[in-house]
Amino acid sequence: MAYETDFLIIGSGIAGLSLALKVADLGRVTIITKKAPKEAATTLAQGGIACVLGEDDSFELHIADTLRAGDGLCKEEVVSLVVRQAPERIRELMDLGVRFSEDPERPGHLHLGLEGGHSRRRIVHAQDFTGREIESVLLNRAQDHPQITILENHMAVDLITGCKVAIRRQCEDLGERCLGAYVLDGQSGQVKTFLSRVTILSTGGAGKVYLYTSNPDVATGDGIAMAYRAGARVANLEFVQFHPTCLYHPLAKNFLISEALRGEGARLLDPEGRPFMHKYDPNLKDLATRDVVARAIDQELKKSGRDFVYLDISHRESEFIKRRFPNIYQTCLRFGIDITREPIPVVPAAHYMCGGVVTDTWGRTDIFGLFAIGECAYTGLHGANRLASNSLLEGLVFAHQAARWIHQNWGEYGALDLPPVPDWDPGGAVDMEEAVLISHNWDAIRRLMWNYVGIVRNKKRLELASRRLKPILEEIEQHYWDYIITADFIELRNIAHLADLIIRSARWRRESRGAHYNMDWPHKDDANFRRDTILCRSP
The missing domain is CATH 3.50.50.60 (FAD/NAD(P)-binding domain)
Incomplete structure (x- = not known):
């Protein structure tokens, strides 16, 4: 029906x-x-x-x-x-x-x-x-x-x-x-x-x-x-944009620390409490664009070996912070962080496509x-x-x-008629008895993308990502026909296809521009790459 x-x-x-x-x-x-x-x-x-x-x-x-x-x-x-x-x-x-x-x-x-x-x-x-x-x-x-x-x-x-x-x-x-x-x-x-x-x-x-x-x-x-x-x-x-400042806490999930804090004077500090954005954008400093700030934090983390940097707005008046950022203040307080008195531990995270x-x-x-x-x-x-x-x-x-x-x-x-369409046909598909078939690949794809196709990329990492994703894609496609689909499997199939498309696009763009930074081609190449990366499935 x-x-x-x-x-x-x-x-x-x-x-x-x-x-x-x-x-x-x-x-x-x-x-x-x-x-x-x-x-x-x-x-x-x-x-x-x-x-x-x-x-x-x-x-x-x-x-x-x-x-x-x-x-x-x-x-x-x-x-x-x-x-x-x-x-x-x-x-x-x-x-x-x-x-x-x-x-x-x-x-x-x-x-x-x-x-x-x-x-x-x-x-x-x-x-x-x-x-x-x-x-x-x-x-x-x-x-x-x-x-x-x-x-x-x-x-x-x-x-x-x-x-x-x-x-x-x-x-x-x-x-x-x-x-x-x-x-x-x-x-x-x-x-x-x-x-x-x-x-x-x-x-x-x-x-x-x-x-x-x-x-x-x-x-x-x-x-x-x-x-x-x-x-x-x-x-x-x-061009996957990584937001520079997500709350770093083992119990916090996906909580963003708004860029508006930096707009109201918050400063990014290294693990020793020292400002560092002047080294990456001397003019805009903490108000640089997201791609610049995310790469700067990534570089600072790699240098220090630490898991987070700090975002500090505690120098502003307490009542101003509570009035302007009530949601961030209350959320951080639930995790034991009083942003009116101490800096916030933050890390970059994938944010926008x-x-x-x-x-x-x-x-x-x-x-x-x-x-x-x-x-x-x-x-x-x-x-x-x-x-x-x-x-x-x-x-x-x-x-x-x-x-x-x-x-x-x-x-x-x-005025267009809607012609008859075949109902969904599962064929000989059966129930998937082992959810680990989904959870294992779900985790593998997300870790692969974070480690190899993240804030900073290079040719070798992208090639490895492509090779390691291929058998996972093949397995998912086989499961698509063999098992009755579930919501978890639909999402797994979609993130696998997106991962493949992101990797293919990143491998084609042999330059660094905006949210895409490749260590092997660290500069823009307007002559060859000032154009869109278009992908279309072959008929």
Whole structure:
């Protein structure tokens, strides 16, 4: 039995929820989410949204900062589009009920934070839990909308298209159009067929490909992997941004220490308590871009043999710290760290995928009827390295762009019939009796990527990573046919495919640029590599 809907949105973060609210007047919207809807990367976002609102700021300055961070690979027309839409998108969120922090010294004005790579204060925020505030408001609006259905514990397995890989053991030619997705119901274990006139990937990033990450557990690169398997182009997957400052504590999991602390004067210190960022960026120092700071910390750790460096904001007034960073203050306090009195132990961790599924400025992919928005998409905004607090903004802007295009073309889309599609066929697959088959490969891939394809890379490590991943990929593909799939196996398959794509992209780029640093080619090579790394599955 097939479930039909006008819009199938895969993912429940800021991009997916924003789009759902903007197209619900056209037809039925079904949102599927792997766990609870709030378990998205949006919820964990602390910093805020970059937006030109200050009297000393301008669109041109924000554009210049974004281009500088992107290290030569940003698409200038996309950067301009996103930056110039920011004030309108902020107003929309406020109209929906999002409460951003006001400037205590200027009543009626939003408080603007400063983060690394920005030349002006322009970060609109809700204290230090901006994402949680936005996610809560959007989710409440979506849950109250009569045209929107949210299905928890539902995980997309593969897109339904003309590609044979999307249909197990069947070869019907469905044409070059996305018709929806096969979806695993986590409660029943049944794989259901969801048919849709428009399918939107808003699945977030792929931080769980790495052993240490700031991302939630759901960030396994599902949208990018599915789109690639279906025949869509993916780009620039070698540019994995590592956030410089995650809390280092044996009981802390994925807790980010916002870049906004450094914007308010926090300093990075080596294990002996000495500042060190002046050695890596004499001008910006602690406010350098994320790629520079992450490599600097990595270098300091290698020199000292220690597991962490310190981030110290204790020189600021105690009440200011508690008021500006209540979430970080309370969380660190639970782990025995009083940030008003002592420095915070921090380490870098995989944070953001700058590449993704190739789209145009309307969010459209290569496949008719398939859109990608948010972190899983490659729009050209971030280039080789994302500027802080441009990510939530990108999700908002491209949800708006996709909604505009869909509204303008709904006469064509809405009239399309949904042809019959074969139900999921497990063939002779049986239950997997030993979960260790999944857990062993899951751990092996993530350690392999952290050790060989991490902050600093070289030719030998990348070659070793490729060779060691190959038999794991072959084993996973065999298990895909032999065993009845589970949510854990779907995620394993996706992180394996993402790891392979990241390694292939990193091996091709024989230079160092942005978030990709190769010791064997430590300099930029504009003549040969000032272009995107495009990968597409062969038919």
